[in-house]
Amino acid sequence: MKLARDVSMVGAGMTLFHHTAHADKSSRELFEEAVSESLSSVDSGIEINDIDALIIGNLSSDTFEHQSHVACLAADWSGLRPKPSIRVENACASSGVAFQMGVMAVASGMYETVMVGGVEKMTRLSTEAITDALAMGVDNAYEYPAGLTNPGLYAMMAVAHFKRYGTCWEQLAAMAIKDHHNSSLNPKAQFQSEVIDIARKVGAKKGLTFNDPMDFLRSSANPMIAYPLRLFDCCPISDGASAAILTSSKMSKKLTDTPIKVAGIGQASDTMAFHDRSDLTSLKATVEASRKAYQMAGIKPKDVDLAMVHDCFTSAELLASEDLGFFEKGEGGKAAEEGRTGLDGDKPINTDGGLKARGHPIGATGVAMIYEVWKQLRGEADRRQVKDAEIGLTQNVGVTGGTVVIQILRR
């Protein structure tokens, strides 16, 4: 597959992702902030009137804020009226899919320049109500009544992977420690602290002493959520928004000297219920969507300099690192433990801290991954910069991989 014309990215913006900082803001203010940063990030400047359409990812402003029609709201309050606005809902992959729709809209020639992004304001509800809202993403008829939750499903992937490949929980914990290190260097991240710093803080409160991060992660201070996944294996609840500007590659050269080219895109679906998968240790939709994206980009997994993968749980990062072809099946845990996915490893993963530590305002996540790749490929990632990064990949997943969308960006 090939796009009808080349598409590039010329701007990106995102809010801080956080669980308390945005208490007094709603989706409209959050999204406007992301749009505003994305417009001002365009090197040669761009007017909001130059944007021809908005495509925005959002899981459930209906439940979280008693507000549907969020695409209209976002366009209106960002100054995009009367341009067309479209909302995309593919669970946690909503804005990854919105990005892909934006690429296709520009490639088709229908629009020259499109704003894509996502927003989710979750924390107006209680944690219990948020958990219930997120559980709507599992199969309502055949998974939910059994008492399954999102962490429960990813826990079952971990248990199956442990059994088949001998992966262990300590290898998952290594991913959480790495993610927190990366997010400690990221001013947009929800948790800007190392696991050991959190351990000391929690320890001081509870009168406990932790000698190293693993000591803390193994303790009761890191409670079980769904065996074998503990609190630090899970992404947090977050508020936030993200935005990116896509335009034809021809136009992009007038707007910046360093456009980021959309080299490959791919999307796939899989069974709604996890039990209908033939393999419980792999997301087939990741394999299929990335195969298409690699093919379009004309590259192999080994050519990817860094990747943002959908680590809603540590076990998700484990599967992704294998399904994307970075490591042999069964080797993902070992690779993480050996530091190969760290900032100075041979395959840096989630350089921004990932969903785990950067935060996961559902609808905003896919384009937040894009934001990090944009920063990295332009050499603007500051203390977390991966040297000579030229090709970046994002993998955005809906629930257990019923939707997977992959983008490959190139400097």
Added chain:
Amino acid sequence: MVEDKPFTVKSYYDFLKEKKLMGNSCGDCKALMVPPRLVCIQCRGKRLDWVQFSGKGSLETFTVIHVPPTFLKEKAPYAVGIVKLEEGPMVTARLLGVDAQNPEKIKLGMSMVADYIEENGRTILAFKPAQ
């Protein structure tokens, strides 16, 4: 008459009430599926018939839920798993008769049999260790 029932979520749960685990088989490619589908999971054909499953299988994977959805608040921690039926397909079910407090003692591959529990006004599928 079994043949008269449509392949719906409602029919599936109506059968569970009678302690029957029902799915369907494909008249074209012979694939089996449970719960029943409208389009064959394998060949996409639509010549489907009801078929009853034995309710015997083995534990493929599981978890123990400590943070449940609100409707199960009183029951946590509880175990949930995926059971591979002897006929082939896999199903999600609550696990009974296993020690949710000691999950490392729950062994994958163990033989399981179907059980049926009443919860929130309907019968749901569960599995327990055979014997």
